[in-house]
Amino acid sequence: SAETHWCYEVQVDASNHSCLGPTEWGGDCHKHRQSPININTSQAQVNKSLGPFSFSSYDQKHYWKVENNGHTVVVWLEDKPTIAGGGLATQYRAQQLHLHWSKMMNEGSEHSLDGHRFAMEMHIVHQKQNGTSSNKTEAQNSQDEIAVLAFIVQAGSENDGFQPLVEALSDIPRPGMNTTMKKSISLFDLLPKEEKLRNYFRYLGSLTTPGCEEKVVWTVFKEPIQLHEDQIFAFSEKLYYDNGQKQKMTDNVRPLQELGQRLVFKS
Numbered sequence: 139s140a141e142t143h144w145c146y147e148v149q150v151d152a153s154n155h156s157c158l159g160p161t162e163w164g165g166d167c168h169k170h171r172q173s174p175i176n177i178n179t180s181q182a183q184v185n186k187s188l189g190p191f192s193f194s195s196y197d198q199k200h201y202w203k204v205e206n207n208g209h210t211v212v213v214w215l216e217d218k219p220t221i222a223g224g225g226l227a228t229q230y231r232a233q234q235l236h237l238h239w240s241k242m243m244n245e246g247s248e249h250s251l252d253g254h255r256f257a258m259e260m261h262i263v264h265q266k267q268n269g270t271s272s273n274k275t276e277a278q279n280s281q282d283e284i285a286v287l288a289f290i291v292q293a294g295s296e297n298d299g300f301q302p303l304v305e306a307l308s309d310i311p312r313p314g315m316n317t318t319m320k321k322s323i324s325l326f327d328l329l330p331k332e333e334k335l336r337n338y339f340r341y342l343g344s345l346t347t348p349g350c351e352e353k354v355v356w357t358v359f360k361e362p363i364q365l366h367e368d369q370i371f372a373f374s375e376k377l378y379y380d381n382g383q384k385q386k387m388t389d390n391v392r393p394l395q396e397l398g399q400r401l402v403f404k405s
């Protein structure tokens with residue numbers, strides 16, 4: 139039979155157990171360098187090598203393609219903006235951005251800061267740019283193959299930069315649907331002002347979705363993105379997990395994982 143697909147806890151009951159919730163996820167999801175984690179900000183160690191990021195083409199406006207993939211809303215960054223600096227070993231190329239959220243303003247982020255969770259969390263997923271062909275092989279298994287820039291989102295003032303994404307949600311209620319933003323925006327239109335991106339936390343972890351591969355160098359920025367409550371609610375209101383449009387897409391948040399022997403650093 140088609141293998142049972144993974145899902146979030148909120149979906150397990152609604153689908154009368156026809157999908158695997160977070161405690162049953164396979165792959166590397168049961169290993170010990172997993173994400174997300176709670177970040178104890180006073181225990182995080184200042185690391186002087188965690189300098190500012192350099193963002194390339196983050197100012198480039200684009201009519202991005204937006205998709206409901208059954209777990210989240212994904213914005214495909216095909217023009218591949220890149221990042222470097224920020225204590226990263228090399229340049230990384232953006233692949234996609236997606237978000238995690240809840241209707242509850244303190245249950246929608248995946249990471250927490252000193253036990254506090256927020257309304258949403260946005261992840262910009264980047265792939266390590268390989269060097270020469272020689273070091274391509276082992277590079278694929280490195281702990282920092284993927285760099286995710288994580289931004290917490292809290293309810294506050296209206297954010298005009300997010301409107302083209304918020305308005306695109308109505309076009310893609312069901313899994314597998316995709317659309318294009320009706321207005322071009324840049325990644326910087328979605329982020330806090332660049333000068334506010336100097337303060338961040340850093341640790342090595344995993345994808346927060348199956349197979350939970352432990353190949354992510356995480357950056358969690360301190361400065362939150364602010365969205366109006368109505369913009370936040372739009373994600374839970376317009377999107378569905380299922381084709382029958384019975385299960386609203388919300389609480390697509392993995393439970394917190396143990397820090398274990400890992401250290402969290404801060405810029």
Ligand SMILES: Nc1nc(-c2ccc(Cl)c(S(N)(=O)=O)c2)cs1
Pocket residue numbers: 207209210236261263284286344345346347354
């Ligand atoms: N099918 C799906 N894949 C993802 C995904 C892919 C890559 C990554 Cl890196 C992540 S995360 N949450 O760790 O940033 C999520 C979401 S939903």
Ligand SMILES: [Zn+2]
Pocket residue numbers: 236237238261346
């Ligand atoms: Zn994510």
